[in-house]
Amino acid sequence: DTGVSQNPRHKITKRGQNVTFRCDPISEHNRLYWYRQTLGQGPEFLTYFQNEAQLEKSRLLSDRFSAERPKGSFSTLEIQRTEQGDSAMYLCASSLGAGPNEKLFFGSGTQLSVL
Amino acid sequence: SQKIEQNSEALNIQEGKTATLTCNYTNYSPAYLQWYRQDPGRGPVFLLLIRENEKEKRKERLKVTFDTTLKQSLFHITASQPADSATYLCALGDTGRRALTFGSGTRLQVQP
Numbered sequence: 056d057t058g059v060s061q062n063p064r065h066k067i068t069k070r071g072q073n074v075t076f077r078c079d080p081i082s083e084h085n086r087l088y089w090y091r092q093t094l095g096q097g098p099e100f101l102t103y104f105q106n107e108a109q110l111e112k113s114r115l116l117s118d119r120f121s122a123e124r125p126k127g128s129f130s131t132l133e134i135q136r137t138e139q140g141d142s143a144m145y146l147c148a149s150s151l152g153a154g155p156n157e158k159l160f161f162g163s164g165t166q167l168s169v170l
Numbered sequence: 171s172q173k174i175e176q177n178s179e180a181l182n183i184q185e186g187k188t189a190t191l192t193c194n195y196t197n198y199s200p201a202y203l204q205w206y207r208q209d210p211g212r213g214p215v216f217l218l219l220i221r222e223n224e225k226e227k228r229k230e231r232l233k234v235t236f237d238t239t240l241k242q243s244l245f246h247i248t249a250s251q252p253a254d255s256a257t258y259l260c261a262l263g264d265t266g267r268r269a270l271t272f273g274s275g276t277r278l279q280v281q282p
Contacts, residue, residue, distance in 0.1 A: 059213075083225070088269055095178075097259050097272035098214065122232060146213050157263050157270060161213025 061161035067168045075133045076165045080149030090146040103140045174273035189247040194259035199280045200262035208257045250280045
């Protein structure tokens with residue numbers, strides 16, 4: 056399977072714990088995105104990378120959230136001191152380029168539940 | 171601030187009819203607009219892209235229009251089938267560094 060892969064598919068954690076998600080993009084794609092989606096809403100942008108450089112972070116992104124993309128390959132999203140409001144589907148996507156080429160390929164997401 | 175509006179109420183239609191979904195936006199001048207399909211528990215899947223200088227785009231049973239004066243895109247599915255039942259998301263993009271911005275989506279239910 057050469058699509059975007061996300062792990063784990065589901066994560067249940069207690070409030071205050073740290074969690075980390077992993078995303079493996081399509082290998083030749085240089086852009087990697089993280090979005091968050093809650094029930095009945097569209098994906099909300101969090102951050103994106105071009106190769107290993109983090110080019111944009113949403114102003115909504117709390118400093119408890121951090122993302123990395125070492126060597127421009129896979130990416131991790133860490134949430135520290137989780138809160139119940141962090142419960143959501145975390146989606147990763149990759150694309151081949153910018154502008155009109157920015158057709159996103161999404162993974163199946165990681166569903167986070169904070170108890 | 172930028173706003174993208176899609177009908178929050180589900181659209182229910184009979185099989186064989188044409189489904190028309192609307193995407194309106196304000197405070198935005200997108201260079202292109204995309205439509206995605208999302209099934210429950212899955213990530214969105216790209217369907218069509220239309221540029222600001224294009225009025226209409228077609229792909230099989232799908233048609234998208236883009237009116238930059240009205241700040242609106244219409245997404246049509248002709249000869250709809252129950253398998254077309256899903257949530258459809260519009261997304262706006264520009265040629266800069268900013269990532270795609272998504273609407274909240276419209277759920278389509280095609281009755282057999």
